[in-house]
Amino acid sequence: MIDAATERSTEGPANGAEIDVEVGADRTVRVHLAGRWHLGDGLPSTRLVEQALRASHPPCAVSFEAARLVSWDSSMLLVLRRIDRLCRGLGVPVTVERLPVDARRLLALADAVPEQPGGRTAATRPPWLVRVGETVAAGWDSTRESIGFLGETTLAFARLLTRRAVFRARDLAVVVQETAGRRRSAS
Numbered sequence: 001m002i003d004a005a006t007e008r009s010t011e012g013p014a015n016g017a018e019i020d021v022e023v024g025a026d027r028t029v030r031v032h033l034a035g036r037w038h039l040g041d042g043l044p045s046t047r048l049v050e051q052a053l054r055a056s057h058p059p060c061a062v063s064f065e066a067a068r069l070v071s072w073d074s075s076m077l078l079v080l081r082r083i084d085r086l087c088r089g090l091g092v093p094v095t096v097e098r099l100p101v102d103a104r105r106l107l108a109l110a111d112a113v114p115e116q117p118g119g120r121t122a123a124t125r126p127p128w129l130v131r132v133g134e135t136v137a138a139g140w141d142s143t144r145e146s147i148g149f150l151g152e153t154t155l156a157f158a159r160l161l162t163r164r165a166v167f168r169a170r171d172l173a174v175v176v177q178e179t180a181g182r183r184r185s186a187s
Contacts, residue, residue, distance in 0.1 A: 016035055016036055016037075016038070016041045016042075016044070017033075017034075017035050017036065017037040017038075017041065017043070017044045017075065017076070017079075018032075018033070018034040018035040018044065018068075019031060019032070019033065019044050019045070019046065019048060019049065019079070020032035020033075020034060021048040021049055021051075021052050023052050023055070023059065026060070027057060027058075027059050027060045027061075028059060028060060028061045028062070028063060029049070029052045029053065029059040029061070029062045029063070030062075030063050030064075030065055031049055031062060031063070031064050031065070031083065032064075032065045032066075032067075032068065033064060033065070033066045033068075033069050033072075033076065033099075034066075034068035034069060034070075035068070035069070035070055036070045036071050036072075037069070037071065037072040037073060037075045037076040037079075038071070038072075038073055038075060039073055039074055039075040039078075041075075042075075043075055043078060043079055044079065046079060046082055046083055046086070049062075049083050049086070050086060053086055053087065053090055053092065058090065058092065059092055060092070060093075061092065061093050061094075061095060062083070062087050062092055062093070062094045062095070063094070063095040063096075063097075063098065064080070064094075064095070064096055064098055064099050065098050066098060066099050066100055066103075067098075069100065072100070072103065076103065077103065077106055077107065077110075080096075080099070080103070080107060081107070081110065084107075149179060153176060156172055156175075157172075160172060
């Protein structure tokens with residue numbers, strides 16, 4: 001229920017994830033989560049929550065409501081963690097009891113195992129000269145293998161034509177097929 005002293009605003013796409021912020025007369029911020037939360041659709045802005053937290057009269061608590069939540073994935077957890085970090089930084093307590101059970105469980109797990117310094121390594125892209133060198137080396141290896149295959153096949157055909165082949169023509173066809181198949185799967 002919203003009374004005259006309650007402010008309410010909504011942010012989010014019409015069919016996707018929605019964040020609805022309600023500030024009660026008791027200075028409690030209620031964050032209503034609604035819609036379909038899917039990481040592929042992007043994350044909704046937490047701007048309204050940030051504004052409510054930084055209001056002239058800071059809130060005494062933040063709680064979540066998920067009654068209109070249709071579906072969710074890790075995108076909702078990312079937004080919840082972002083809001084939780086903001087609240088912790090401002091010393092505002094957060095209540096998560098009205099979130100889905102699985103979401104509460106995952107948030108508790110994330111809190112139980114704090115991130116270790118140096119535990120997350122940023123994916124670094126090698127310098128361009130290293131990438132060029134690796135590409136040239138891979139190309140050279142591939143060329144060398146292709147020439148070796150061509151040489152072995154030519155010698156096998158020569159032995160077949162001069163009737164010095166040690167195995168039957170049908171066996172040669174099987175070997176050629178297997179080798180070509182390995183070459184295709186390695187590429």
